[in-house]
């Protein structure tokens with residue numbers, strides 16, 4: 001019978017049906033970081049349990065690490081304590097940890113794929129909602145809470161209810177200046193921040209087919225902002241070629257080819273039945289920017305902000321609250337709005353191709369004098385690759401800070417944060433109140449190229465009106 | 477522990493899409509235990525409310541001791557941080573009745589025995605009105621009857637996925653024991669997954 005990738009992977013990992021009807025689902029890869037794991041280990045130890053599959057568990061440091069002044073002990077005592085706790089727990093249980101001295105440390109959702117840990121057909125769990133990122137490879141990857149981290153540590157499985165599958169086709173092609181970030185922001189705008197509840201999103205269509213793995217990761221990453229715990233793309237040649245030669249990918253030509261064959265067969269079959277289908281035309285998508293306090297509150301850059309007076313009573317309160325918090329007025333355009341901070345990084349847009357895109361915009365330009373701008377590579381490997389191409393020099397000459405790898409100003413658990421009501425053009429994924437570290441700080445989510453352009457102009461600009469330099473880097 | 481009813485006074489947090497960054501701002505996640513987190517619930521929203529000359533529901537004197545939180549749609553969206561439901565639970569909340577919940581939040585809440593139940597949009601308005609009555613009402617969230625009620629006075633029906641209801645009322649909401657019950661079956665799945673065979677050769 002024809003099935004979706006979701007069906008095939010779910011069924012292969014089904015352990016048993018629990019008394020309440022949920023599935024006990026085997027977890028093939030468990031990823032950890034320092035913020036959501038210490039309590040899970042404590043609960044595990046308190047019950048006298050051990051880690052069932054330390055060889056299928058990998059940890060890194062991302063949320064809290066300083067991205068400058070990284071000598072130990074960290075100046076921030078709590079950051080030091082949390083780091084030490086993860087190190088201790090990993091040592092005790094034999095879990096590999098990609099620490100600061102490994103050359104492999106970085107945001108867990110950047111590190112997993114670039115090491116080839118993330119592979120098609122796996123179930124992947126991590127105590128982090130953006131675990132959906134790994135779905136770009138045709139894995140079922142989902143975020144879990146700390147109690148479930150404990151469950152996975154103890155049993156290498158979780159209790160989950162089966163999801164429905166919504167196929168989202170993005171057909172046609174993307175116009176100049178439009179990126180994967182704009183695609184996912186417009187999907188979220190169209191389907192709503194809760195539209196994906198109960199669903200896994202399967203992304204496809206000619207636009208997704210043509211995308212690189214980095215771009216597919218950007219899309220899957222933000223599935224959770226649309227309420228979908230899982231997002232995925234069917235594996236194809238792009239997936240296979242990305243994985244070839246990666247550290248944890250099957251080694252040896254024969255093994256790899258066998259695996260690749262298996263991966264291709266996982267793709268949803270032609271006659272597969274979906275619980276819902278949505279079609280979007282690529283040409284209709286414009287560069288998209290959020291204006292409010294959740295990722296669904298966005299406009300095409302040439303649109304104007306909504307007017308609460310013109311919407312239904314149900315929507316009004318939310319829009320009014322957002323406009324008040326953002327200190328914006330109804331009907332205003334975003335272009336021309338002065339920004340104070342520009343942040344390029346995060347698990348959404350902190351990979352090499354993102355840095356290349358941003359660098360091609362800032363090359364030979366300078367950050368506006370009132371703007372604080374920083375680039376935080378998603379991993380140490382991304383940072384090294386960018387430096388090998390000279391991207392850091394482009395950024396540094398333009399007046400950006402060039403940092404170590406981590407989450408940094410995406411959630412501001414280290415020293416990088418907004419001050420007061422600063423407005424930040426950000427390539428990250430959440431514009432919630434207070435998200436970037438100041439309770440009154442304001443975030444505009446956009447593509448890395450748009451962030452770069454805003455940093456230079458000192459205000460929000462439409463990337464399509466900016467002459468972009470020659471693309472930097474090789475493979476474009 | 478079986479959870480069949482939660483009884484107590486209500487506290488109302490209005491608004492849609494209250495995300496977990498608002499329930500528990502990230503700077504308070506710099507901890508290695510969940511203890512004491514309740515002190516920081518809605519920390520920034522509370523300051524914001526004061527700044528606007530108002531009072532956040534969690535700062536109202538009659539909120540102290542409340543055990544049922546009433547909220548709008550998509551409560552708990554965003555980050556998967558369990559710190560948010562943990563803090564609510566430690567503050568004394570035993571049940572949340574909302575228009576709807578974000579999936580990860582509801583799962584995290586259930587895993588610690590914090591009840592998440594939904595009501596229709598109309599009922600939510602009525603419930604909020606009841607909740608804001610003076611003197612405060614005692615209500616019961618009843619998982620067996622699937623209602624929230626106040627004495628014989630009124631009741632309205634609530635919704636909850638059957639798996640969640642079963643987990644709470646059977647006392648099996650802490651899943652680990654269940655997951656460990658059939659260790660051999662886990663091993664059998666493990667043994668037939670091709671990618672595990674491949675990677676174990678590399679390891």
Ligand code: SF4
Pocket residue numbers: 062063107108109128130346347348406407410411428429
């Ligand atoms: S970069 Fe941001 S969204 Fe991604 S894992 Fe880190 S904190 Fe979470």
